[in-house]
Amino acid sequence: MQATSHATHHDHAHADPHHEELGFWRKYIFSTDHKIIGFQYLLTALVFLMIGFGLIALMRWQLAYPGRAIPIGGALLERVLGPDMVGKEAVTGKIGVIMPDLYNSFGAMHGTIMVFLAIVPLAFGAFGNFVTPLQIGAPDMTFPRLNMASYWAYYLGGVVMLISFFIPGGAAKSGWTSYSPLATVVDAQYDINGQTLWLVGMVLLITSSLLGAVNFITTIIQLRAKGMTWMRMPFFVWAQFVTAFLLLLAFPPLEAAGIMQLMDNVFDTSFFLPTGLVVSGKPLDISGGGSPLLWQHLFWFLGHPEVYVLILPAMGIVAEVIANNTRRPLWGYKTLVYSVITIGFLSFIVWAHHMYLTGMGTKISTFFQTTTMMISIPSVFILSCLFISLWGGSIRFNTPMLFALAFLPMFGIGGLTGLPLGFNASDIYLHDTYYVIGHFHYVVAPGTIFGLFAGIYYWFPKATGRFMNEFLGKIHFVFSLIFMNAVFMPMFVQGMAGMSRRMYDGGATYSLEKAPEVIGALNETVMRYNISITHAAIGLGLAQIPFIINFFWSMFAGKRVTSDNPWQATTLEWCTPTPPPHGNFLKEPAAYRGPYEYSVPGAATDFTPQFQAEKP
Amino acid sequence: MAHSHDISKHVRTYIAIFVALLVGTVVTVGLYYVHFNSVAVTIAVALVIASLKSYLVAGFFMHLNSEKKTIYAIMAVTVFFFFALMGLFIWSFLDIPTPKGL
Amino acid sequence: MDIPYTSKPRPDTGLYNAKVGIWLFLASEVMLFGALFSSYILLRIGADKWPSGLLNIPIGTFNTAVLITSSVTVVMAWASLKMNNFPKFKLYMGITILCALAFLGIKSIEYKDKFTHYQVWLKDGTTQTGHIEGNPYFLNHNKLDARKLDHIMFRSDGGHVVAAAEHGGNAKGGHAAAVKIERKDIQRLSAYVPAHSTYFAIYFTLTALHALHVVGGSLVLAFFWGPGSKMWKTDPERFTNRIEVGGLFWHFVDLVWIFLFPVLYLL
Amino acid sequence: MTNYITKYLGMAPVAAVHAQGLDNLLWYVHVLMAVLFVGWLIYFLYVIVRFRKSRNPKADYHGVRGHASSYAEAMVAIVELVLLVFFAIPLWASAVAKFPDAKDSLVLNVIGSQFSWRARYPGADKIFGKQDARMVTAENPNGLDLKDPNTKDDFEVVNDIVVPVDKDVIVNVSSMDVIHCFAIKPMRVTQDAIPGLKLATHFKATGTGIYPINCAQLCGNSHFAMRGTLTVKTQAEYDKWAASKVGAGAAGSYE
Numbered sequence A: 001m002q003a004t005s006h007a008t009h010h011d012h013a014h015a016d017p018h019h020e021e022l023g024f025w026r027k028y029i030f031s032t033d034h035k036i037i038g039f040q041y042l043l044t045a046l047v048f049l050m051i052g053f054g055l056i057a058l059m060r061w062q063l064a065y066p067g068r069a070i071p072i073g074g075a076l077l078e079r080v081l082g083p084d085m086v087g088k089e090a091v092t093g094k095i096g097v098i099m100p101d102l103y104n105s106f107g108a109m110h111g112t113i114m115v116f117l118a119i120v121p122l123a124f125g126a127f128g129n130f131v132t133p134l135q136i137g138a139p140d141m142t143f144p145r146l147n148m149a150s151y152w153a154y155y156l157g158g159v160v161m162l163i164s165f166f167i168p169g170g171a172a173k174s175g176w177t178s179y180s181p182l183a184t185v186v187d188a189q190y191d192i193n194g195q196t197l198w199l200v201g202m203v204l205l206i207t208s209s210l211l212g213a214v215n216f217i218t219t220i221i222q223l224r225a226k227g228m229t230w231m232r233m234p235f236f237v238w239a240q241f242v243t244a245f246l247l248l249l250a251f252p253p254l255e256a257a258g259i260m261q262l263m264d265n266v267f268d269t270s271f272f273l274p275t276g277l278v279v280s281g282k283p284l285d286i287s288g289g290g291s292p293l294l295w296q297h298l299f300w301f302l303g304h305p306e307v308y309v310l311i312l313p314a315m316g317i318v319a320e321v322i323a324n325n326t327r328r329p330l331w332g333y334k335t336l337v338y339s340v341i342t343i344g345f346l347s348f349i350v351w352a353h354h355m356y357l358t359g360m361g362t363k364i365s366t367f368f369q370t371t372t373m374m375i376s377i378p379s380v381f382i383l384s385c386l387f388i389s390l391w392g393g394s395i396r397f398n399t400p401m402l403f404a405l406a407f408l409p410m411f412g413i414g415g416l417t418g419l420p421l422g423f424n425a426s427d428i429y430l431h432d433t434y435y436v437i438g439h440f441h442y443v444v445a446p447g448t449i450f451g452l453f454a455g456i457y458y459w460f461p462k463a464t465g466r467f468m469n470e471f472l473g474k475i476h477f478v479f480s481l482i483f484m485n486a487v488f489m490p491m492f493v494q495g496m497a498g499m500s501r502r503m504y505d506g507g508a509t510y511s512l513e514k515a516p517e518v519i520g521a522l523n524e525t526v527m528r529y530n531i532s533i534t535h536a537a538i539g540l541g542l543a544q545i546p547f548i549i550n551f552f553w554s555m556f557a558g559k560r561v562t563s564d565n566p567w568q569a570t571t572l573e574w575c576t577p578t579p580p581p582h583g584n585f586l587k588e589p590a591a592y593r594g595p596y597e598y599s600v601p602g603a604a605t606d607f608t609p610q611f612q613a614e615k616p
Numbered sequence B: 001m002a003h004s005h006d007i008s009k010h011v012r013t014y015i016a017i018f019v020a021l022l023v024g025t026v027v028t029v030g031l032y033y034v035h036f037n038s039v040a041v042t043i044a045v046a047l048v049i050a051s052l053k054s055y056l057v058a059g060f061f062m063h064l065n066s067e068k069k070t071i072y073a074i075m076a077v078t079v080f081f082f083f084a085l086m087g088l089f090i091w092s093f094l095d096i097p098t099p100k101g102l
Numbered sequence C: 001m002d003i004p005y006t007s008k009p010r011p012d013t014g015l016y017n018a019k020v021g022i023w024l025f026l027a028s029e030v031m032l033f034g035a036l037f038s039s040y041i042l043l044r045i046g047a048d049k050w051p052s053g054l055l056n057i058p059i060g061t062f063n064t065a066v067l068i069t070s071s072v073t074v075v076m077a078w079a080s081l082k083m084n085n086f087p088k089f090k091l092y093m094g095i096t097i098l099c100a101l102a103f104l105g106i107k108s109i110e111y112k113d114k115f116t117h118y119q120v121w122l123k124d125g126t127t128q129t130g131h132i133e134g135n136p137y138f139l140n141h142n143k144l145d146a147r148k149l150d151h152i153m154f155r156s157d158g159g160h161v162v163a164a165a166e167h168g169g170n171a172k173g174g175h176a177a178a179v180k181i182e183r184k185d186i187q188r189l190s191a192y193v194p195a196h197s198t199y200f201a202i203y204f205t206l207t208a209l210h211a212l213h214v215v216g217g218s219l220v221l222a223f224f225w226g227p228g229s230k231m232w233k234t235d236p237e238r239f240t241n242r243i244e245v246g247g248l249f250w251h252f253v254d255l256v257w258i259f260l261f262p263v264l265y266l267l
Numbered sequence D: 001m002t003n004y005i006t007k008y009l010g011m012a013p014v015a016a017v018h019a020q021g022l023d024n025l026l027w028y029v030h031v032l033m034a035v036l037f038v039g040w041l042i043y044f045l046y047v048i049v050r051f052r053k054s055r056n057p058k059a060d061y062h063g064v065r066g067h068a069s070s071y072a073e074a075m076v077a078i079v080e081l082v083l084l085v086f087f088a089i090p091l092w093a094s095a096v097a098k099f100p101d102a103k104d105s106l107v108l109n110v111i112g113s114q115f116s117w118r119a120r121y122p123g124a125d126k127i128f129g130k131q132d133a134r135m136v137t138a139e140n141p142n143g144l145d146l147k148d149p150n151t152k153d154d155f156e157v158v159n160d161i162v163v164p165v166d167k168d169v170i171v172n173v174s175s176m177d178v179i180h181c182f183a184i185k186p187m188r189v190t191q192d193a194i195p196g197l198k199l200a201t202h203f204k205a206t207g208t209g210i211y212p213i214n215c216a217q218l219c220g221n222s223h224f225a226m227r228g229t230l231t232v233k234t235q236a237e238y239d240k241w242a243a244s245k246v247g248a249g250a251a252g253s254y255e
């Protein structure tokens, strides 16, 4: 069944009465087709990934060479952002020094853009949209127009965020966490400031995610094909399902918080502002009576589930790719499913591990560290299952598989370094140091991003009908792996030495050089890592060039696929025509077995797809 | 349509509930003027009545009393997190220690 | 392939798509209002004193009744469709929409009332509530300075009150004559606007958000009542479903108000 | 004071009594992490070499059948449980939540503000004067009640906090503008300074010298420069220093 040729599919497609020709705008821009929307998400989010990287590249320059002008584009940046943001070098007068306010803006926006505008849209918007309906055998999302609305709300949110760089005062500068009262008092001289736009942008992004989540869950509940029982769903779909629930239920509290902070900023309320605030020697003119901790609770109530939103889809992708390229079933499919559900539940009751040092009481912090330790167990289960799946496989090392394999130890490092943060007693030392930065970048950058790369290489042939180039892919992989580690590994050392995060001068104030008399000042090695990390980060950026070339070149000139199932995979998306037409399936698909029936003893081929009917 | 017979029975229920809701409202307001001595009792009574009212709306107007399993599952999950949110919030705030030494 | 189960229920779940969708949406709304209610509780626990009795209870009670009425009429509208009685549907849905408008109208009168009702905190530590001559909007002590006003003419609700006004709300009756209050004696001046106190902040946030839901809901219901009702002829089953889904949302809005009313007006 | 833990983990030297327990926990967690990581990594490398396609062209449908992995997972859970129940929870209870007797301790009020640390000492009478934000003026940034007799001998230092060695120090951390974080890495002390709250932390220094005070919470554009120092002196030197300060700070003046 899988080997049906291209041409026949084409004929079918035209015979389909619903296949009317849409104009360019309806077809590619205001499309309601989940695959086009997935692609829109993919491209937009990749652009934001690049922007997020651009911001951090500039910040890393400042960290490595505090007070030195950026080597290129300094004058241009000054023209665009103004002299408050981009200054002159003290000695040479060269324009292009990132000023502290700009550093803080970039930091906040790097976090925001990476999390909400790059990774979530990639993991959930792009892959979720493109793959989920195909894998469950659905013709589209249940609410196609809602789906389009989600994308455009996301797009608008992104635009608002970007605009905020150019308004007086610049973009939000209170960290991606936007803690009050800083978020309210900073730039208070401007009626509409970066923080206001940040909040408006967030409300749009939250709306987008909520609509998306409703759509995904309904689709998975209602549109599964015949025979696609819950326990026959690919693990990726399970991951998306749980992710959607996290978004659905964790985002609204942040929306509430966002509205309240907006009220604080615009209508001078005091939701998050306590009585007795004195800023720059002047008592603030507000009623007071609010609580800064309330914001933190509401933020992290989303914040923690959000990190699983970042990781679960990547785990799903990795599971698909590993099953396909080991040519054997995933080990412990049920364990995987139950673990991911458990993570979903637990992720809502661990949030305050970000707040151990906010004066939390002993009982409550005991509660939260216990739940935090509990949540690491299902993560260990998931990783173990994936590891054990490798045993007995016949492993093909193509590019998607390389990224998927690298995901495992990289996520391992990130996850394991979460443990010392998870105990309140050891978090005392590590809180808000570069150790934390190292921890979460290992999970999101070499973790999630690698998972996403694996997905891009893996589903590219289905989406475009062409393979991506393997050689460029491997170059991309090797250099990304090296540089990722060169960027983030030294951060653990810096953090252990006591370097705080969000330091404009990269901790120079605390270095031995500036403060030789101080016991426990940061030594030269630790400080020198600032430079090596920056170089590695630039290397990491350059390592993406083969990817970008590969991506666009392969779209038009890559090697054509010769079958609808080029990877010889088992899940339903591989029985559609390539690329799938509007409506996806030519005839109603059905699932006859579990999702990973590879190398079934006695079968003719080493894969027995879900869509292959039982022999009579 | 198919179930028009059942439906007309439902309609009577709807009217009854409408009356009950109005009564509930009046009772709440009436009790408010009565003034209980304890704030806790006042709050408890008001919230109990509100909960009963919301049960009537959700259970009958929204037919939650006879819904499908899937909906129950979704709402069960939601209720769990709703109480996690509220409960842990309040607990967190009550558990903040007071300053030492003075 | 077309999207299945847009009007017929899926056999194993027994539900059509939109019904799953709306319940999921309501789940997220529960969390949204849950977060706001939690904030309410915490702000209240943290407040030195929590004002009470500043809202007009009879009006609030009446508005509650209006909303409850609209809730029963919307379910009757759906039931009428189920019984194949389209004119009755039109009638009930019409009443629902009128109730929604009435609710919003009453709410905006309440808002307006608050916007012109002032509290002054005097430097001697006492406070007064009442109206300023000319009923200006959104005045506060900073605006006094900006407009170079050195005094206000203040019509107190009744003598000096240190605590909040007594129960029964802003009874219009007992107004004293306007007295002059010098700017230099004023510590702070604020109408009953969000900036007045955390109480009014959460009051306005919750009720405005709720009002937005009412607006959104009534727009959708109005569409179903007007142009959208054409679907009854082409696909009655789906239209009935739409009414059910719209009704579910509407009941939820009512349900939120059932909690908002005692929590904000009475407690 | 250096030992193998601080050395291998590359941590700031230890200079407080309660610190060792915290470092031990950090060490045990890292040992657990290392064991897990190295164990899995060896397995991982072995597997991807042994089961590569060219060597193992036909995959095995069943794969691992034993229970080795379940045991490994159970071990992880047990070790985490042990660390939690026998280390983290008791440590927090004994080193963080349990406070020394205020009568025998030096009690300080530390107020974080953009961008410095103001430390108030209660002076000889060991009682702080009253304080209220409504009294804040440019000359009186803490809003001190100057009429309160207890204020008289209070004094204040900015950024350079001095404490005696071998004596319990209780620090009540607060802020009047935004959130800061009072962190002294060698003392293993970290406490957010949150406006509207007064949160206590404590330590007992074991060695004299100068230690860094970090502001570890983003608090505005000069957050990076909000460094203070903690100078630990012998009791005698401290007394001398304190005596020279008393009376100098009645009006909330600087140093």
Ligand code: HEA
Pocket: A177, A307, A308, A310, A311, A353, A354, A372, A373, A375, A376, A377, A379, A380, A383, A408, A409, A410, A411, A412, A413, A414, A415, A416, A418, A419, A421, A422, A423, A427, A430, A431, A432, A436, A439, A440, A443, A444, A448, D036, D037, D038, D040, D041, D044
């Ligand atoms: C995708 C994102 C992601 C993920 C998955 C995690 C996972 C975890 N995180 Fe992390 N975390 C963040 C993103 C993430 N985190 C972010 C963004 C922040 C900072 C936010 C900010 O302040 O700005 C943060 C901060 C943070 C803190 C607060 C630190 C502080 O501010 O002081 C804590 C504390 O408990 C914590 C704990 C954990 C724990 C216990 C896990 C656990 O779930 C981890 C479980 C996983 C394992 C235990 C690994 C299992 C693997 C193996 C056993 C095999 C290993 C071996 C090989 C592969 C060879 N994280």
Ligand code: HEA
Pocket: A043, A046, A047, A049, A050, A053, A056, A059, A060, A107, A108, A110, A111, A112, A114, A115, A119, A174, A175, A176, A177, A310, A437, A441, A444, A445, A446, A449, A487, A501, A502, A503, A504, A537, A540, A541, A544, A547, A548, A551
């Ligand atoms: C998902 C989240 C995410 C991701 C992926 C990243 C990725 C990276 N981050 Fe970021 N980071 C955060 C989330 C993330 N970060 C957050 C939340 C903070 C805290 C902010 C705060 O303090 O408030 C932070 C803070 C932070 C800091 C600390 C700043 C400070 O405390 O002062 C640093 C320092 O080095 C850093 C570095 C990096 C680097 C080098 C990468 C690299 O991994 C980037 C790699 C990416 C690329 C190289 C781009 C690749 C581009 C493409 C593939 C595009 C292709 C395009 C087309 C085909 C069109 N990050």
Ligand code: CUA
Pocket: D112, D113, D114, D115, D179, D180, D181, D215, D216, D217, D218, D219, D220, D223, D224, D226
């Ligand atoms: Cu103060 Cu950072």
Ligand SMILES: [Cu+2]
Pocket: A303, A304, A307, A350, A351, A353, A354
């Ligand atoms: Cu977390």
